[in-house]
Amino acid sequence: MSEQPERMAPVFELPPLPYDLADLEPTLSARTLAVHHGKHHARYVDTLNRLLAEENFSAHSLEEIIAIARASETTALFNNAAQAWNHAFFWESMAKARSAPSGPLAEAIQAHFGSTAALAEAFIAAGAGHFGSGWVWLIARHGTLEVVSTHDAATPFLEEGSTPLLTCDVWEHAYYLDYQQDRPNWLKSWWEELANWSFAAQQFEASRNRSPGWHYPLPITG
Numbered sequence: 001m002s003e004q005p006e007r008m009a010p011v012f013e014l015p016p017l018p019y020d021l022a023d024l025e026p027t028l029s030a031r032t033l034a035v036h037h038g039k040h041h042a043r044y045v046d047t048l049n050r051l052l053a054e055e056n057f058s059a060h061s062l063e064e065i066i067a068i069a070r071a072s073e074t075t076a077l078f079n080n081a082a083q084a085w086n087h088a089f090f091w092e093s094m095a096k097a098r099s100a101p102s103g104p105l106a107e108a109i110q111a112h113f114g115s116t117a118a119l120a121e122a123f124i125a126a127g128a129g130h131f132g133s134g135w136v137w138l139i140a141r142h143g144t145l146e147v148v149s150t151h152d153a154a155t156p157f158l159e160e161g162s163t164p165l166l167t168c169d170v171w172e173h174a175y176y177l178d179y180q181q182d183r184p185n186w187l188k189s190w191w192e193e194l195a196n197w198s199f200a201a202q203q204f205e206a207s208r209n210r211s212p213g214w215h216y217p218l219p220i221t222g
């Protein structure tokens with residue numbers, strides 16, 4: 001009788017930043033980015049891998065693991081898995097070159113918000129008014145655009161028909177070294193200088209095609 005190979009839990013890697021640490025200065029300092037990616041994000045990924053190993057999870061994408069963790073109310077696994085995902089999505093939501101909405105996304109913004117300036121106002125107000133830690137998102141949902149904020153590790157991609165287009169981290173660790181308590185200025189600067197409209201356009205296209213869009217890199221084992 002042949003032995004069954006031992007099942008291995010998936011192991012996820014910390015995705016590299018899509019730019020150099022100093023590329024987003026002065027809006028976002030290399031120091032903040034180094035700590036945020038190399039300490040905070042890395043810790044979520046490390047803890048996620050430890051929890052997956054302890055529970056001997058079978059192979060899944062991170063998206064599937066987040067959905068399972070939420071459905072089973074496995075809080076620590078959900079928090080670390082979703083924060084691993086949210087941060088990787090956040091890095092993609094920024095670019096070193098300033099950009100603006102274009103094409104079908106620009107048309108949708110016009111239709112749903114009236115103007116990009118009105119969307120900016122809604123996004124910044126949602127992030128500034130969010131109590132405590134969390135995220136502010138621009139999402140496409142059932143053919144419309146919405147600004148939403150989520151608490152702690154909560155993530156909108158789990159909601160049926162929702163595709164995130166951009167997110168900004170409003171946990172204090174995202175901005176405190178550069179902006180201290182001034183979250184509205186962080187959001188305004190982020191919106192004007194860093195928002196990656198090319199990535200948002202790809203995500204919007206995916207939502208229109210009902211395809212999943214961006215996903216976290218698959219596990220290296222498991």
Ligand SMILES: [Fe+2]
Pocket residue numbers: 036040087169171173174
């Ligand atoms: Fe963060």
